[in-house]
Amino acid sequence: MNGQQQRQTELITIIALKAQNQPLQGSGLWFHNDIRDNFYYASYLFAAAVNAETQVILDNPSDAKKTAEAVLAKVLKLLQGNPEQPLYGHFPLHLNPSPEQARPHELPVELMGSLMAYFYTRCENELSEELKEAFKTALKHIYLGGFYRKPLQLFNHHEAKYTAAKIIFGQRFEDRELLEDGIASLKRTMERVTTLGMPEYGALPWFWHWVQAFTCAWELATEPAVKKQLADLLDYLWQERSLFYLKGAWAGAHSRGWPHDAPADRNVLHDYVQFGDFPLGEAMPRTEYAGFLCYPAPEDARRRALNRVKPVEVKKQIIKIDTGEEIPLHSYAYVTKDYAAGGIWERVKEFDNEQIRWMVSFPVTADNSVNQLYFFHPGEGYRDGDHRHQSDYAEVLYDKNRILTIFPVPEHAEQQEIIGVLPKGTWLQEEAGLFGQVQNCFIAILLKGSYSMKEHDEYHQVRLLGQPAAVAVEVWGREQAEELGMNSLSALVERFRTASLTLEPEAKLTYMGVSSPTILELTCNLIQ
Known part of the structure; x- marks a missing residue:
């Protein structure tokens, strides 16, 4: 196990313990402010519960697995599965006053949909039969809902996620036309950012959405040529990150950010996994999938980031x-x-x-x-x-x-x-x-x-x-x-x-x- 894998295991352990100690609400979910946090925490708890190396930190791995599966099942049930309804194939975002009353929102499935495909592929053999069928059904609705069927215009984090999803779902459902659309969008994206720059300069957490989406696609890609194209873009993204990197900090101007991005760099989990040259604090405002997805940065990018000898x-x-x-x-x-x-x-x-x-x-x-x-x-x-x-x-x-x-x-x-x-x-x-x-x-x-x-x-x-x-x-x-x-x-x-x-x-x-x-x-x- 290399350093990056060790730090991912560390994150899985830390976040699984947070999930284990987080009381469930009456809805059976941990969070109502953002549905995605339930999916992320449940993913970490499940991963810790089924891995011999990490399950020892849990009070009761069997109960932890059941809790994680129950939360995942409730999240999946909130998917809009009626093709006749608006936002078919989407999840709600905010769940107050109750999850059952929450209406579908266009944002959660952008990132969560692709990560669900990754989670199901990685953990299929450990899932209960009931949850396995729920994932299959949800992924089919997400595919048919087609949230990703939008043209490239602004080359922002939304469109990056659409491009990755085209590749992921095109491959999963053997939709060659969709896959080719994703490959073409990937090529255009690479040409755009390498010649004209990333329009969302220093934008967190949206830069990490680029990294997560394309790393997810890279992990799942089966065609060598597609995997190579994804690797080339990820190389570029980590080169870009290394230029402005200082021990977890993101230097220079920021085009956008959440309150936890300024005046403190707290969206640091992907940096921690990749570089590991700064201490990990208690605050984890964006757990997302840093504990699961890591594309190793090019060696010259790592040297640049970690060995700042000269200004x-x-x-x-x-x-x-x-x-x-x-x-x-x-x-x-x-x-x-x-x-x-x-x-x-x-x-x-x-x-x-x-x-x-x-x-x-x-x-x-x-x-x-x-x-x-x-x-x-x-x-x-x-x-x-x-x-x-x-x-x-x-x-x-x-x-x-x-x-x-x-x-x-x-x-x-x-x-x-x-x-x-x-x-x-x-x-x-x-x-x-x-x-x-x-x-x-x-x-x-x-x-x-x-x-x-x-x-x-x-x-x-x-x-x-x-x-x-x-x-x-x-x-x-x-x-x-x-x-x-x-x-x-x-x-x-x-x-x-x-x-x-x-x-x-x-x-x-x-x-x-x-x-x-x-x-x-x-x-x-x-x-x-």
């Missing part, structure tokens, strides 16, 4: 096509063994306005604490405590370990304050700004404007007000800092004793005595 700059162009027109975006990340910094040059309004323009990332820690640092002006969708929704009012400059931002917030804007999120650490407040030590790094944050800082349970929040406000963030690993004579936080403060951040006429930024062109002009020059 590297990652520059990419991405073409967005959401609006029907091609919009070029440019991302930048500076990745070292202790931290990463970077973002995206252009502001673009993403779905639900969840773009995070830039951040400084630190390795994931065992307590799943906040490991991201960034400042932003709140925009549409913002509410206190949700740090994903930013406005248009920011101009940025990225230069290795330094990020500069001007916030030209107009007077008519409802929200005037800039919000900053800082990880827990040691922070000193000075007139010029904030100086801190986080993990193995020193950070200087020069601020233009008046500011205050408040400590929360998981992070420090900064409120900055200026006309306009500006922020300069500079970060060093301990070795870098010591080379510059900064071997302590007090030495860092002393180095910046006379530093200031000022804004000159025509929005020119002066930093450490150097006057730049306007940030927008400099941005255009750098990305050409």
Whole structure:
């Protein structure tokens, strides 16, 4: 058993114990907020119960198996199996006030349907006859329902799952036309992302939906040529991941994310299985199938991710096509063994306005604490405590370990304050700004404007007000800092004793005595 397989067994064990200790509701399910969590937890509990290596951790493996089968059976019964009804072949998503009243929803079957095909194939011999027949019936309804029969347009995570499902169900039901459609869609997807980039840059958990869907198809594929095409795409996906990887963190800009993606990287299970170079914390907001599915990343991707000896700059162009027109975006990340910094040059309004323009990332820690640092002006969708929704009012400059931002917030804007999120650490407040030590790094944050800082349970929040406000963030690993004579936080403060951040006429930024062109002009020059 290799390291990846050992970590998968570890996940199966941990999640199976969570399932065993989770009380069932009156419906016979564990969760009503999302039907998929019932399927995932039951899968892990079943897998642990039927494996001699893992069943020893359960109180009663036989009872655990029966519980898992009972939950799986109840999930399958919630499938819309009437071809005459809307959303035939679909499951409900949210089950309150009762599962029986819940209506089918288009999302759950996208990922869960393919994973059900995988689970049935892997565990068929251990299933009871009744549950085996229930799975066969459900998979037939899912196939006939055809949720995947949609054209490729946006090359997003939804369409990635449709493509994988075409291959999985086309093969399973010997539907050659569907399988060929899936193969053609796979080829187009590969051409699109390798030439124009992934439009959902840094988007979690949707990137993992790509990985899960295509790994599932790869595991089930029987034709060598199809398996090779799937392997090529998975190689690309893990190469992409390795570029922005730092011990469980995802560096740089994020086009979308859930609250557990910012300001803390907590969607880490696939990274943990693949790389295993950071401690696994208690928080597991997306258990999904990381414990079952793992395509080994190419060796050069693993070396890049795990052996960050020298800092590297990652520059990419991405073409967005959401609006029907091609919009070029440019991302930048500076990745070292202790931290990463970077973002995206252009502001673009993403779905639900969840773009995070830039951040400084630190390795994931065992307590799943906040490991991201960034400042932003709140925009549409913002509410206190949700740090994903930013406005248009920011101009940025990225230069290795330094990020500069001007916030030209107009007077008519409802929200005037800039919000900053800082990880827990040691922070000193000075007139010029904030100086801190986080993990193995020193950070200087020069601020233009008046500011205050408040400590929360998981992070420090900064409120900055200026006309306009500006922020300069500079970060060093301990070795870098010591080379510059900064071997302590007090030495860092002393180095910046006379530093200031000022804004000159025509929005020119002066930093450490150097006057730049306007940030927008400099941005255009750098990305050409």
